[in-house]
Amino acid sequence: MEEYLEQLTSKNRDYFHTVIRQLTDAGKSDEEIKTILEDVVPSIVEKQKSGLTARALLGTPTAYTDQFIEKTTASGKANDKPKNTNxxxxxxxxxxxxxxxxxxxxxxxxxxxxxxxxxxxxxxxxxxxxxxxxxxxxxxxxxxxxxxxxxxxxxxxxxxxxxxxxxxxxxxxxxxxxxxxxxxxxxxxxxxxxxxxxxxxxxxxxxxxxxxxxxxxxxxx
Structure with a gap:
């Protein structure tokens, strides 16, 4: 994983540093963070050759990390039930x-x-x-x-x-x-x-x- 992070452009590297920090702050372990990033980072390394950025492909760091962070209600209970879009x-x-x-x-x-x-x-x-x-x-x-x-x-x-x-x-x-x-x-x-x-x-x-x-x-x- 480290070798792929080093291949990122400066802008993309900063993006994933922010992602890692937010996941760490949310209580994710190093192993969990590695699992999350092991597929997406190599893909970004490949696509950045075409001038694409991680932000353009994944959204803001917060928007990207939110999908991996369990939300809680005011009572402290998990609230991962998807919205009803009927x-x-x-x-x-x-x-x-x-x-x-x-x-x-x-x-x-x-x-x-x-x-x-x-x-x-x-x-x-x-x-x-x-x-x-x-x-x-x-x-x-x-x-x-x-x-x-x-x-x-x-x-x-x-x-x-x-x-x-x-x-x-x-x-x-x-x-x-x-x-x-x-x-x-x-x-x-x-x-x-x-x-x-x-x-x-x-x-x-x-x-x-x-x-x-x-x-x-x-x-x-």
């Missing part, structure tokens, strides 16, 4: 979050306003549902746009733009619905609905360990 659950998670936040804010403003105006219930539901779809599209296309060719990036951007316009159209059409189809609730009722949506989201997230669509950094390929 698209329907992710959509539901985003929907409940947006529904909750919009309803709570709208209801709170209505309570303290002299002329309370709250969204119609249909407008609130459709606006949250559409925005949740847009958020999932952003999540699903984020890393593809970062790693693939320009054509893929433009395709992702086009899909996202169309989704945004579709969401805006849905919101406008929903707001034009007659009151009989889109009744406005009282500020208190709107606030209660928002709090209930956030509470349900919390329970579902805790039960199913749902990946948040707003956290693209944890997208799993």
């Amino acid at each position: 698209k329907y659950l992710m959509w539901l998670d985003s929907f409940l979050l947006l529904m909750g936040v919009l309803a709570v804010v709208n209801g709170a403003v209505g309570i303290f306003s002299k002329t309370p105006q709250t969204y119609g219930i249909v407008t609130l539901v459709l606006m949250s549902a559409g925005a949740a779809v847009v958020m999932y599209i952003m999540y699903n296309n984020y890393y593809k746009a970062q790693t693939e060719k320009n054509g893929s990036r433009w395709k992702s951007f086009a899909i996202l733009t169309l989704a945004m316009f579709a969401w805006i159209a849905i919101f406008i059409l929903a707001s034009l619905l007659p009151k009989s189809f889109n009744p406005s609730l009282s500020p208190i009722a709107t606030l209660i609905i928002g709090a209930a949506a956030l509470g349900i989201r919390y329970l579902l997230k805790k039960r199913y360990n749902i990946q948040s669509a707003m956290d693209g950094s944890q997208r799993q390929n």
Whole structure:
């Protein structure tokens, strides 16, 4: 292993020194560190001949070492359960979050306003549902746009733009619905609905360990 480390460029050598230090700080033994590096370092030695760096291939040292370091929760228990990336659950998670936040804010403003105006219930539901779809599209296309060719990036951007316009159209059409189809609730009722949506989201997230669509950094390929 040492002979391969010596063949690394200065930049790549510094990279792996940082990796080794972080693994050591995390409690990994010398044997464990050697096992982790024995496959990747020779590969980097070969690929650096083409001008590639360890950072470009593996990400930051922290991002690379994180996959070998067991995470713990606040209670000190291991938390290595993978996030649930079921698209329907992710959509539901985003929907409940947006529904909750919009309803709570709208209801709170209505309570303290002299002329309370709250969204119609249909407008609130459709606006949250559409925005949740847009958020999932952003999540699903984020890393593809970062790693693939320009054509893929433009395709992702086009899909996202169309989704945004579709969401805006849905919101406008929903707001034009007659009151009989889109009744406005009282500020208190709107606030209660928002709090209930956030509470349900919390329970579902805790039960199913749902990946948040707003956290693209944890997208799993």
